[in-house]
Amino acid sequence: MAASAACPLCGQALAAAATVCGNCGAKLPDPAPVPTPVPPLPTEDALLRGLEDLKEQVVAERVVEELESLEKAADEEVAIVDRTLGELVAAKADAEVLEERLEAEEADLSEFVRRVESSVKRQAHAPTPPPKPSAAGTAMVAAGSLLSATGLFLLPGAILVGAFTFLGGIATVALGALVRFGRRQ
Ligand SMILES: [Zn+2]
Numbered sequence: 001m002a003a004s005a006a007c008p009l010c011g012q013a014l015a016a017a018a019t020v021c022g023n024c025g026a027k028l029p030d031p032a033p034v035p036t037p038v039p040p041l042p043t044e045d046a047l048l049r050g051l052e053d054l055k056e057q058v059v060a061e062r063v064v065e066e067l068e069s070l071e072k073a074a075d076e077e078v079a080i081v082d083r084t085l086g087e088l089v090a091a092k093a094d095a096e097v098l099e100e101r102l103e104a105e106e107a108d109l110s111e112f113v114r115r116v117e118s119s120v121k122r123q124a125h126a127p128t129p130p131p132k133p134s135a136a137g138t139a140m141v142a143a144g145s146l147l148s149a150t151g152l153f154l155l156p157g158a159i160l161v162g163a164f165t166f167l168g169g170i171a172t173v174a175l176g177a178l179v180r181f182g183r184r185q
Contacts, residue, residue, distance in 0.1 A: 007023060014028065134180050136176075141172075141177055144170065144171070148166045148167075148173065151166025151169050
């Protein structure tokens with residue numbers, strides 16, 4: 001509060017709300033209401049300056065906030081980069097393992113191909129197994145032989161029947177031989 005009055009008797013400085021002098025004990029008159037000084041109206045320039053200051057303060061606060069959030073974002077980015085680097089390192093290790101495995105598989109594959117190739121070559125050079133005689137052909141040959149023998153036996157008595165029987169037997173033997181070693185698997 002504004003400076004107080006002095007005691008009219010002893011001149012002691014008094015507190016504003018004092019009713020008795022603390023020094024001489026004189027009763028003091030009711031203190032006159034101290035007029036509160038009316039602050040001078042700010043000039044337009046002052047107003048503008050204040051506004052400018054306020055604006056600058058707000059801008060400064062915004063800048064600080066912006067910087068803080070940028071710093072946070074940068075920290076996050078650093079963390080992301082760290083993580084990404086870690087992942088890259090892990091991925092590189094994985095790639096190396098995969099590469100090794102692929103090389104091993106490639107070696108396996110070429111080994112397999114080599115084996116198949118040599119197997120194919122061996123089979124190509126191997127002599128083809130002789131065809132298995134067919135049972136039906138063998139039976140036909142046997143029956144034909146019997147028939148021709150019968151024809152030969154009949155020939156002196158009945159030339160025509162004997163000849164036909166003999167020829168039929170020979171034909172049956174020939175057909176049986178064909179069937180026996182024919183190209184049927
Ligand atoms: Zn006094």
